[in-house]
Amino acid sequence: MRKYTPKDDVQKKSYYNDRFHVVPQLARLDVSSDEQFSADLAALKTEVAISEAYLENGHLVVYIQAEDNIKTATYLKEQLEYDMMMELSAIDYIAQRGGFEIFYELLSMSKHKRMRVKCFIQEKEPLQSIESVFKMANWSEREMYDMYGVNVINHHNLKRILMPDDWYDHPLRKTYPLHGDEAASWYEVDKIFGKEARDVIGPEQRDPAAVDRYDTTRFARLGHEVPFGVDITNGKEPEHTPLAYQEEGGVGLFGVRIIKELDENKSVQLKKRR
Known part of the structure; x- marks a missing residue:
């Protein structure tokens, strides 16, 4: 088993040492440039405190206090006709700001408008569930808890x-x-299999792009399957199982094959990307 190394400072390190990509920012427009959004924002301000608001990519983006999330969602749904919650999740800003930015994406079917409500919470700060307002929040809040560890309270089944x-x-x-x-x-x-099988099976392959033709138990092999227990010592399979694959009859159209058969001897591996 590999020696464990602390990963608390991972966010402070650059993934690359040869280049630094700066993501371009979308233009932020004044809300007054859209009559409908201006009216909606004015109405929302009478109910909750809004620290910032702007238009971005055709969306109205507003920042609220985290404790006002239920009140905001209820008002937008029942009074301003933002009747669909399309998405909600978190953005990890633990290294920079010590917490998460939470966003709620709403859609008004009658107005054909989209609004994104944002708030910020500290890493271990609880966040009220809005499941009582939008039922779709059930699974989305569970995913947010699962993937980010956001502590959502008053959810009926937070697991x-x-x-x-x-x-x-x-x-x-x-x-x-x-x-x-x-x-x-x-x-x-x-x-x-149990911990006693670690030396026999080996650690899991966590790289989704890697294909090991001669893995320990041969659950899957690129090219051609062999029965369990067939001796492939030293990475050599019996002669009757060549590396060649094609669906029965091939893939074709009007009698013409579209995909060629895989032939290991004719295949070429690129040494580097073009």
């Missing part, structure tokens, strides 16, 4: 939705290793 219940940490935080940590590399091996 992980993608990761196992006993998974350690939250995979979409910027401090989470891209290939998972040490516990992640052994999770399924330990659960299915």
